Amino acid sequence: MNRVIIIGGGIGGAATALALSRAGFEPVVYERTKELREVGAGIALWANATHILKNLGLLEEAKQVGYLTTNYQFNSQxxxxxxxxxIDRFELPVVGIHRAALHQLLWRNVPGDKFRLGETFERLELQHNQVHAYFASGLRVEGDALIGADGLRSRVRSAILGDEPPTYRNFKTWRGLTDYVPNKYRPGYIQEFLGPGQGFGFMMLGKGKMYWYAAMTAPEAQPDAAVGRKKELETIYQDWFPTIPELIAATDEADILTTDLYDRPPTQPWSQQNITLLGDAAHPMLPTMGQGACTALEDAYVIAKCLREQPNPIAAFQQYESLRFPRTKAIVEQSLQSAKMGEFKNPLAVQLRNTFIKLMASAISSSFTSLHAYRA
Structure with missing residues (x-):
């Protein structure tokens, strides 16, 4: 068992290619975009993820391009x-990093011949323990195993599990990136503000960049307001904590992305024979616990470990799934629970929620600890 086909070259796919190369396999990543570019803005790499980077020998570089984060603060609007x-109580740091910087760090360490760009996966076939993958360009490749790391609307997932769409969770989100650092910003902090059916948070990334995110209950596929994204957000958040409208005003419209939030209720199996899924293709989750990219890094590391221990990919993928399912199921559910706390709109309900959060401070702190203390 040697040749592994990976569909999707995002953070999960790149991390898997790196972990497999280091473990002596021959992974090849097929990515539909013509250049390796990770869009999006910032992420927090919690200690459970910096553990993976350390094992891949990338932690020091990540710290250089990222920003060390020490506290997570929840506030009223x-x-x-x-x-x-x-959150700096672990033997490993929490690093705020731009998605593109992390992505670059991963694929820069994978040999160049392991990436094939501009290849859109269409279908697969199983023949005599070999997986045949077919692409829109007419390319056909075969491998001993195939891993779908192709995101929320994974084509590999559809091929092996059917076309069940992901679940919209009634939230729309905006993400922004700016060089402006507010003078009230507390160094090392992720600061989050909770209002009626809305939230706003910000954190520092490496290279002096400030990353912010906003979320609001909204119907699915709601178009931007006629005035444009920036103006809409300035209006929504005008009377919030003063730093928030400042950050929005300091961000170029072109640097504000918007997406609807989806997940999937956790179910098994993720695998069929010598084909499996990873990251959002397997267990998409809401961003409320900040664990999407972190769990994809864990998946990548565990899958390489299982393939090293079990030469038969069918057995290795079963082992991988049984190790990963309980943890990712818990995080998907916790992320959804956390989002539901943000749905309250009635002023009294908002006040009760805020009081509840204050009362639950030590429980919140210990749930953070147990989540991030995990070492894949």
């Missing part, structure tokens, strides 16, 4: 502190 969790 006007800036009254509800909970302040210190």
């Amino acid at each position: 006007h800036g009254k502190e509800l909970v302040n969790v210190s």
